[in-house]
Amino acid sequence: MVDYDGRLHQVYAAGRSLPADSLDIWMEVAAGVAPAERPLTVLDLGCGTGRFTPALAETFGGPVYGVEPSAGMREQAAPHPDVTYLEGSAEAVPLPDGSCDLVWLFLTIHHWTDPLQGFREVNRVLRPGGAVVLRTQFGDRMPDLYWYRYFPTARQVDAAMYLPFDEVRSLASQAGLVADEEPQWVEAAEVRTRQALYERLKLRAFSTFEHIDADELDRGFAEFERDAAADPDGELPTFPAGVLVLRRPTD
Template identity: 30%
Template sequence: MGRVYDDERLAGVYQGGNEMPDASLRDWTHLIGSFAGRPSPAVVEIGAGTGMFCASMARRLNPSRVIGIDASVPMLTQAERHNSHAAVQYVAGTAEAVPTGSDLFDLALLSRVIHHLPDRVRVAHELARILRPGGTTVIRTTFRERLDALVYDYWPGLRESDERRFPSRSEVLEDFASAGFTVRTVISFARPVTAGLRDYHARMTSRPQSKFAGLTAAEFQEGLGRLRADAEDESTTRPVPVRERYDVAVLSLA
């Protein structure tokens, strides 16, 4: 499923369709950074995509280095374009065989990628290899039992396919425990992604997430039409920000 991001079209629309207001990105970055456990951490993001978290962590966490790994070269091309930073290095590679040495990083981020990784035990062992003793993995996802994105209101079929794609909380925690990780905490955190439904509709027109690949053109247009109608009904003077909530699992090595 990760291979869908080799599609130049999806890579090209991903940044515009998934970026968030800078205040939201700031809050997310400080939350993730709070789990680093030491000043100037060495940071790796696996499945870095177009690099929005890599650049934000470089700007805000005073890291010694940030490496962004992704299996998709088109996504990394977009990362260089939108989120290049002197402290960030983008590298092609996979979560299952991370192309770095061992014992290098204090903090690893996996944001919206765990559902693309069927062999989680292997990935967890790779993270245990590349992290230093005491290092931490932060998994930002939506656990299967808590799928609550707004897209499901407009494309209910996506909920069914995501129930097959996304792992549960216990599956993730057990797989990481098998590689030596201990659960520090699991929290829920939400921040606005758009100022209102009009902006949300505008970004959805580009089908900016891999999940839309499972819809026919007619199914996509039907949901988009209902979203457009709701967006047109929304007050222009008092739009309601659209928030996205994620589960955040924080797992550390001894």
């Protein structure tokens, strides 16, 4: 388990911020999946510091509930008049049955202690016909991210954190949700140059770094800093983000 109430909540907002064009792309993805009527009630489960929560309120025009177990992350969360931040977890969502039209799950299910119960809770709070946008990595379909070259164990660490694709679909199905046959792949790069990526990663706001030893971190960041200084505007390869759409069937 990663302790977001220790160091991470202090650096998360800066280390995981999104450029406006990337946020727009993600809202287009959400709008393409959500029921057509407006306004909609949205659950941002594992909302962290509210990277997406206010934008979900603006996009769908209804109340948005950001549910987050970390008090430190909730204290840093971005305010919005239509957003309510609540203490809770995937395994115990503090919302009534059938109260939401859309559930937003962005890089969160690998932190769930009981994924099947988490999906059951998602199914419980969804109205019939409601949808889920599940952005995650899949342990058997991991991208070869540029920064992995600086930290030799990072890819293995990440792959161990994420469930394989078929297991994710199976757990969702057991919980009563219907999953797409294949993920969508979304191009929404958060950073585009070597220096920008270094500046982001040096904050160590990615949970991956909590599982890498100090010597490897020191060596990796020193090498990355040198490369970034030598070619700060060098463009990075981009990797599409995996999204699995889930739905609650109509009764």
